Amino acid sequence: MFSRVQIHLAKVFLKIFLRDRQSIFFSLFFPIIFMTVFSFANSGGQDPIDVGIVNNSTSPVATNFTQLLIDNPLFNVTVGEESRLHEELVEGNQTMVLILPESFDEQSDGAELNLLVDAAQVQQLGLIMPVLEQTLISIEREFRDIEPMFSLSIEDVQARSQNYLDFLLPGLMAFTLMQLSIAGSGFNIVEYRRKGILKRLFVTPIQPRDFIASIVMARMAIILIQLSVLIAFAVLMLNVSIVGSFVSFYFIVILGTFIFLCLGFCLGSIAKTQQAVMAVGNLVIFPQIFLSGVFYPIESMPEWIQPIAFVLPLSFVSTSMREIANNGASLFAIAPSLIGITVWLVLSFILATRLFVWKEVAN
Incomplete structure (x- = not known):
């Protein structure tokens, strides 16, 4: 040849x-x-998001909500006063600060939560908002004794990871x-x-x-x-x-x-x-x-x-x-x-x- x-x-x-x-x-x-x-x-996982929580309510609902966020591995939660957490947000030590109002309890109807966000980290809103909303829905169902219409069953098929x-x-x-x-x-x-x-x-x-x-x-x-x-x-x-x-x-x-x-x-x-x-x-x-x-x-x-x-x-x-x-x-x-x-x-x-x-x- x-x-x-x-x-x-x-x-x-x-x-x-x-x-x-x-x-x-x-x-x-x-x-x-x-x-x-x-x-x-790319060997490390997703770093937890630094979230500060200002809890102005003494109700069990607010305490339960805060604990659920603390237990979530997606977040690194710091509970403190608004002035200190606001300063940490400005300095870049916090990604977001969530303020729970005094009216945040089981009797509240449409209580408004205030979320302070660093503009440089605003792209993470798409990640944190669904988790916050799902946590609020879970608490509301628990206190109002509402059964969910459906549940999601996850089955691991052991697909090839990539x-x-x-x-x-x-x-x-x-x-x-x-x-x-x-x-x-x-x-x-x-x-x-x-x-x-x-x-x-x-x-x-x-x-x-x-x-x-x-x-x-x-x-x-x-x-x-x-x-x-x-x-x-x-x-x-x-x-x-x-x-x-x-x-x-x-x-x-x-x-x-x-x-x-x-x-x-x-x-x-x-x-x-x-x-x-x-x-x-x-x-x-x-x-x-x-x-x-x-x-x-x-x-x-x-x-x-x-x-x-x-x-x-x-x-x-x-x-x-x-x-x-x-x-x-x-x-x-x-x-x-x-x-x-x-x-x-x-x-x-x-x-x-x-x-x-x-x-x-x-x-």
Whole structure:
């Protein structure tokens, strides 16, 4: 399948990569460090909300209500005087202060509770208000002896839990795949041209297909090894779960590698200097980092930009890898993404073959 010349050149390119310690660090250890940091950042649970309570009522209802909030693990309750708690709220030591009026008892009809909120923490109102309302309803039913119309029964089906690292890993691997592929073809072509390597290869019997095939082999080996190391580290050290088929997963990896290698050949053919290829490469890489669902779902982006984000090559690759890794999807289930990958594969290959002219690239 591959000639001796192609295999020999691939070994040479592998040795060149292994001698570049900086490339190894950024392509392998940086993603590992990145995942580890996110793992520690998301290891803790939700911190309780600091709530101050000013109880101006001496009724059992107010006492019971206060105790229910104290027993709720969602809140860190401080009971005290209004002046002191108001001062703590201004200083940022309290998130909210709830003031119970004197009329807060079993005989009250529509007593109004005053809730003082720090404007900087107002986004937590959506979390605290349902709990307060439910607590008030429970107390009202108890004192007025009202039976609830229905009850909610919760059954634990022991579904597979999924955390942010499970979501992040496929996207981060797709990003690493893109970075290694474009750097391995586009950036290296410019570097080989600068060092005169391409000019020396041009006067040898080596054909352009030998050069391209050797880069593809070398980069494919590097990417498969590095992604395997990332998967092993994430599964063994960070407890990330992958439920899909590894065969399907690596099939998407191989297709994605070909796409970005072809795009890299395009960049290396257009740009003539390191500065130029870095500028053009950033135009290709950076928008996809933030628009392709690597760090957060595309659905959470503004609606006007979602149509653009969905058709980016990294979006198709990362979405396919995530569906397989997180949801155990088959290749048939991700057919729309596979169609997008195929379209980008054809387009990038046509562009690469049109732009990569051996004589022009070598000079």
